[in-house]
Amino acid sequence: MAEKIVSSRDAILAAALREFAARGFAGARVETIARAAGINKAMLFYYFSSKEGLYQAVLQEVMAEFFKKVQGLITPPLTPGEFLERFPKLYIELCASNPDFVRLVGFDLIQNPDNICSVMAGIITRMSEFKPHPLFEVIRRWHAQGQISEADPVQFMMNVVALSIFSFIGRPMVEAISGMRVADDGDFYARRVTSVVNVLKRGMLK
Amino acid sequence: MAEKIVSSRDAILAAALREFAARGFAGARVETIARAAGINKAMLFYYFSSKEGLYQAVLQEVMAEFFKKVQGLITPPLTPGEFLERFPKLYIELCASNPDFVRLVGFDLIQNPDNICSVMAGIITRMSEFKPHPLFEVIRRWHAQGQISEADPVQFMMNVVALSIFSFIGRPMVEAISGMRVADDGDFYARRVTSVVNVLKRGMLK
DNA sequence: TGTTATATTAACCATATGGTTAAACCAATC
DNA sequence: GATTGGTTTAACCATATGGTTAATATAACA
Structure with missing residues (x-):
């Protein structure tokens, strides 16, 4: 062959x-x-x-792939409503189908935030479209035009990402507190998307 | 001595x-x-x-302390509005003053969710007041009485906890994407609390 | 004071682990 | 068929690491 x-x-x-x-x-x-x-x-x-070299290579590859997908989402002009619907959906479905990605990034985020930051910065730099990072400018404009209630783009994005990503890392915790076992079917993530989109739109849209 | x-x-x-x-x-x-x-x-x-024994002892101690504090918060009867104000505030301030706690639990949550679940279950069992876990019953009642929009208590709590805890683990990620360095002053957490409480109340309160 | 139970230490030990090396294999090219 | 350059392996190596032991210090107490 x-x-x-x-x-x-x-x-x-x-x-x-x-x-x-x-x-x-x-x-x-x-x-x-x-x-x-x-x-x-x-x-x-x-x-x-080295082991370290391999690790960085994995991180690099996996993050680059992830950013490519996110970029596809935010490239066309969106209303805040559209953004708050599509971003969590993409994010949650992406994480659901790549649990290893979530855990890898989670580990690195906890243990060595500076490292993953510089990896991300590197990737962003290489993708010229991200350069001055338009997303945060867009969010600011949304607020200036009175379309969203959150003035700070960092807080805005934190809210979006937090609700999306926590579905994975935090699930066992909530399960333990509640004593309920959440069904592991695809349905769970569908319901999760619904809830997240709901909270975000009601919570931050004007 | x-x-x-x-x-x-x-x-x-x-x-x-x-x-x-x-x-x-x-x-x-x-x-x-x-x-x-x-x-x-x-x-x-x-x-x-053993090393493992030490680890479990640490986890045990740290989680028990945490639950004691949370319990103090949710013991008195609260309106959903009060709950959505106080819980994130307590949670975020608690995490801000115990970064080691967040990271330890984060690690364990990613690597070995079953372990931390059983630790939590053990602690809850020992604190008789948590037994059938009233919190989730309360949340259900809030919805039945038309006070909150989220019907599923698991989703409700996930939204609350996600927004609170992510302020710590996810911050570097959002910083990297945005290219902005968030000030590390106590102010950041105060602003974070405001934003989270806002989103949660507007997003889930009826 | 002698006895006993708890604390504490220095010196070891077996093993696992990241990393190396030198030799072989294999496909293409001359 | 010899040369060459990338690929693959078995056998090693130095060290770090979790864990043990046997002896000693300390305090309580009879």
């Missing part, structure tokens, strides 16, 4: 994402990643020069 | 909280904890039989 189904490099990246997401950087074992990728441990150091 | 300023046991617990919060379970070094606590490593295994 001319090409392998997956290159060793890609197999390593995929396996590494799973392992890092499951155990964090320190808890991840290079050996385990190699075995899961079906290659010798030395291969891993051949492609990525 | 009859008693030491702090018992070795407590010194270990305090140092362990710091270390586990900073590096996660796997990243934490027993040696480092011992040194920070000013005792010999063997002492640590003398009081807590």
